[in-house]
Amino acid sequence: MLAACRPESAQECLRSALQQSELAGGRVVVGDLSGHLMFADGGDGSIARSEQRLTMASLTKPMVAAEVQKRVNAGVLALDAPLTTLLPERAFIAPTGAITLRQLLQHQGGFDRARLDPVLIEGREGCAAGVEYIAARPPQQPPGTAIIYSNVGYCLLGDILLREPQGLAAPLLQALRSPRGAAGGWRASLQETYSALRATMPVADLPSNVSLPDGSYYGYGWRHWPRKNDQPAWTHFGRMPGLLTLAATDGRELLLVAHFSGDPSDPELASERAIRQLWRCAEWRGVEHPR
Known part of the structure; x- marks a missing residue:
């Protein structure tokens, strides 16, 4: 009080x-x-x-992370699970596919946006383009070694949540399905x-x-x-x-x-x-x- x-x-x-x-x-x-x-x-x-x-904008991210946390607490997701397990339908190259849920949450996936933010590719802006871009490329920094704020990392978290959208509140579901997705929708x-x-x-x-x-x-x-x-x-x-x-x-x-x-x-x-x-x-x- x-x-x-x-x-x-x-x-x-x-x-x-x-x-x-x-x-x-x-x-x-x-x-x-x-x-x-x-x-x-x-x-x-x-x-x-x-x-x-x-x-x-990015105030979306704590809401996305809270939904991930619920699923971790429920045993549906594991913090140390790699992308290849979390999104098996996507073809990630080996270094990127090994990035874990924990690293995505904590901006430690190694995606360095200093030169290019994958979700802001001119003419193809949005989460879908960003995820497609990084799936075929290795991270610029070794995952888990540095904190580099990453929009595309949260786009990936949004894709993970959308695999099982049941239980997501309607406003958050709408945000995840928007072009900016979990990064800022x-x-x-x-x-x-x-x-x-x-x-x-x-x-x-x-x-x-x-x-x-x-x-x-x-x-x-x-x-x-x-x-x-x-x-x-x-x-x-x-x-x-x-x-x-x-x-x-x-x-x-x-x-x-x-x-x-x-x-x-x-x-x-x-x-x-x-x-x-x-x-x-x-x-x-x-x-x-x-x-």
């Missing part, structure tokens, strides 16, 4: 935090386990409460996205022997950060031309989801800065019931 705080103070904090350089049109929803929600945008919060369907209102991400909690850790230089790593879709006072334990951001999306949580109680317009020169730096500033407001623990 969130402690009491003046809602107008928290609203003012969030509105101020939404004013980010290189970004515009910010809107955010913050909530906790009690079900209380607080909405903020540049005005009275009505834009953030809107039922407008928004492209949420989720489209919904801000509150619907919040509800879907809330359903992934409590966030389960998936420890990794490999980490990024800042000590962070990916678990089940969420990026896990070393404990610091000014940032949440788990985050994710999404990036597409013209927009940036953010999600942050302590993994148990507090969750925030935000959406911005804009094309920042350094999307990762912009997202980390916005998350830190918004998270400080969330930790004020000032909430109001949705109107």
